[in-house]
Amino acid sequence: MRKNVSLILGIILVLIIIAVWALSFIYMPYPPNEMSIPSKFLKPDIDSEHILGTDNFGRDILSRIMYGSRNVLLVAIGSVTLGTLLGIFLGAVAAMKRFADTIIMRIMDGLMAFPGILLAMMLVTVLKRGIQGSIIAISIFMVPVFSRLVYSMILDTETLLYIKAAKSYGSSRRQIFFRHYIPAMLPRLITQFSSAIGSAVMIETSLSFLGLGIQPPFASWGLMLSESRQFFLGYPYLAVAPGIAIIITVLGFNLIGDGLNDILINRGNSNE
Amino acid sequence: MLSYVLDRFKSSIVVLFVVSFITFFVLMIIPGNPAQLILGTDATPEAIAELHAAMGLDRPLYQQYLSWLLDLLKLDMGRSYVYGESVTVLIARSIPVTFSISIFAMILAVFIAFLFGMISAIKKNSIADYFSRSIMQLGAAIPSFWIGMVFIVYFGVKLKILPVSGFVPIEQSFAGFVKSITLPSVVLAIGEVGTLLRIIRSSMLDSLKQDYMDMARVKGLSAGKIYIKYALRGALTAPLTIIGMQFAKLAGGTVVIETIFALPGLGRLVLTAVEHRDIVLLQGLVMFITAMVIIITLFVDISVMFLNPRIKKFQQGEL
Numbered sequence: 001m002r003k004n005v006s007l008i009l010g011i012i013l014v015l016i017i018i019a020v021w022a023l024s025f026i027y028m029p030y031p032p033n034e035m036s037i038p039s040k041f042l043k044p045d046i047d048s049e050h051i052l053g054t055d056n057f058g059r060d061i062l063s064r065i066m067y068g069s070r071n072v073l074l075v076a077i078g079s080v081t082l083g084t085l086l087g088i089f090l091g092a093v094a095a096m097k098r099f100a101d102t103i104i105m106r107i108m109d110g111l112m113a114f115p116g117i118l119l120a121m122m123l124v125t126v127l128k129r130g131i132q133g134s135i136i137a138i139s140i141f142m143v144p145v146f147s148r149l150v151y152s153m154i155l156d157t158e159t160l161l162y163i164k165a166a167k168s169y170g171s172s173r174r175q176i177f178f179r180h181y182i183p184a185m186l187p188r189l190i191t192q193f194s195s196a197i198g199s200a201v202m203i204e205t206s207l208s209f210l211g212l213g214i215q216p217p218f219a220s221w222g223l224m225l226s227e228s229r230q231f232f233l234g235y236p237y238l239a240v241a242p243g244i245a246i247i248i249t250v251l252g253f254n255l256i257g258d259g260l261n262d263i264l265i266n267r268g269n270s271n272e
Numbered sequence: 273m274l275s276y277v278l279d280r281f282k283s284s285i286v287v288l289f290v291v292s293f294i295t296f297f298v299l300m301i302i303p304g305n306p307a308q309l310i311l312g313t314d315a316t317p318e319a320i321a322e323l324h325a326a327m328g329l330d331r332p333l334y335q336q337y338l339s340w341l342l343d344l345l346k347l348d349m350g351r352s353y354v355y356g357e358s359v360t361v362l363i364a365r366s367i368p369v370t371f372s373i374s375i376f377a378m379i380l381a382v383f384i385a386f387l388f389g390m391i392s393a394i395k396k397n398s399i400a401d402y403f404s405r406s407i408m409q410l411g412a413a414i415p416s417f418w419i420g421m422v423f424i425v426y427f428g429v430k431l432k433i434l435p436v437s438g439f440v441p442i443e444q445s446f447a448g449f450v451k452s453i454t455l456p457s458v459v460l461a462i463g464e465v466g467t468l469l470r471i472i473r474s475s476m477l478d479s480l481k482q483d484y485m486d487m488a489r490v491k492g493l494s495a496g497k498i499y500i501k502y503a504l505r506g507a508l509t510a511p512l513t514i515i516g517m518q519f520a521k522l523a524g525g526t527v528v529i530e531t532i533f534a535l536p537g538l539g540r541l542v543l544t545a546v547e548h549r550d551i552v553l554l555q556g557l558v559m560f561i562t563a564m565v566i567i568i569t570l571f572v573d574i575s576v577m578f579l580n581p582r583i584k585k586f587q588q589g590e591l
Contacts, residue, residue, distance in 0.1 A: 254413060255409065
């Protein structure tokens with residue numbers, strides 16, 4: 001019973017964010033970067049023109065939240081997709097070509113050893129700050145997770161009868177990989193993908209909060225929180241909307257990951 | 273047994289080596305001349321060339337790497353150009369700050385996670401179980417910098433009971449020290465409780481299913497004895513490993529929290545190094561932090577093995 005609750009709740013939360021994202025292409029109350037000093041620091045008010053209020057430059061917070069969803073989702077989904085593809089490739093090469101195994105997997109161990117966002121911060125130093133830099137930095141952070149997963153799953157399935165049969169029929173490595181390994185790995189990959197997006201959102205907002213991600217004047221939820229810090233004591237509402245946006249997104253993707261994990265992998269016999 | 277320790281030791285050395293390689297070469301592809309960065313834009317080309325050579329930057333990369341590695345072993349990590357001080361000294365000065373908040377945060381997180389994790393497992397599917405799991409999910413989704421900001425306003429500004437920024441060394445004033453690390457530690461602990469709670473709950477559930485639990489119940493032991501002496505003991509391995517990893521991660525610098533609370537710890541140093549592109553400082557920091565994490569993890573893995581008789585026996589081939 002509960003398993004479906006996680007999944008359903010997660011899907012609802014993610015749909016809310018996707019709706020906000022989609023709407024931002026059709027309609028935003030104000031241009032997100034339009035400043036209007038006379039109307040700065042307006043408090044949130046449902047009946048007013050600025051439902052979520054305005055910031056220190058008089059920019060409409062709702063519009064910035066909506067615009068920010070584009071950057072957050074672009075970075076999170078872009079980086080995880082890139083990281084997943086690269087991870088699958090490296091993991092598969094390591095598992096299927098004996099000599100590559102040691103080199104690739106040791107590099108992955110090394111990448112895994114950097115704690116927290118240290119690796120992403122180090123990469124951002126080298127790359128240009130902004131959307132591109134964040135995508136590359138976070139995707140490299142994701143690569144070892146996926147490559148280890150694929151590596152161990154291939155080694156586990158390798159000895160199964162149908163793989164042996166396929167090999168004895170003379171199927172090529174590529175055929176075996178796409179026809180047999182990928183379908184067998186799909187449930188785990190999808191689960192991992194969803195949870196990884198949750199963490200990618202967290203890393204992106206942290207980087208932006210530290211001033212290392214998306215650069216002003218563009219909107220990103222982490223950046224909005226960071227900009228609100230100076231005025232936060234007098235105008236605490238500035239931090240409410242971006243905070244809630246982040247929580248909904250991360251919680252949504254995490255719950256979907258958990259729900260899928262229960263349905264696709266543990267199939268009800270788990271402790272969770 | 274000894275062979276397991278040696279194996280873990282060997283693989284840690286390999287990982288350390290790979291990490292040093294990645295750190296050095298990733299940061300070496302940075303565009304811009306470090307000598308130019310140090311001397312500023314109005315330095316003469318001769319002065320830049322001279323410093324460039326003095327820093328050994330004109331040598332082939334592999335030579336630079338080897339000498340950097342050798343210096344590292346001597347704990348000589350070079351000089352930061354932002355601070356104009358030795359990187360080793362800067363790190364040594366930041367350690368007390370970061371370690372204080374990490375240790376305090378872990379104690380807090382362990383306490384809360386064990387309490388709720390055990391209740392959750394013992395009363396599986398009860399309201400208490402749902403409650404603690406919902407809190408866990410929410411805790412994992414709330415950004416720490418957001419909680420930090422809320423705490424600052426509430427406890428620091430509205431209630432005025434705790435300082436909102438800065439660090440008071442323990443030698444200076446014990447009460448001041450405790451106050452200065454309370455908020456940051458609590459925020460960190462909130463971030464770590466979720467993972468730990470989940471692991472404790474599932475190992476506890478596993479342990480409750482074991483035959484020896486039935487035996488203990490049949491013997492008519494008290495609930496406290498059953499849960500603490502039997503179930504919890506059998507369920508410790510995985511949580512201990514996670515606690516070690518989490519502590520190592522926190523001790524590696526909690527950039528965001530240290531920034532919000534203006535704490536002069538390792539994380540702050542990392543941010544300064546990244547912002548100013550202080551490559552020498554960043555290389556030293558990344559190497560130091562990652563090495564520390566690897567060593568703590570190694571230490572925890574080996575201790576867990578000694579603590580868990582089953583692993584020990586398995587390694588000795590008795591099981």
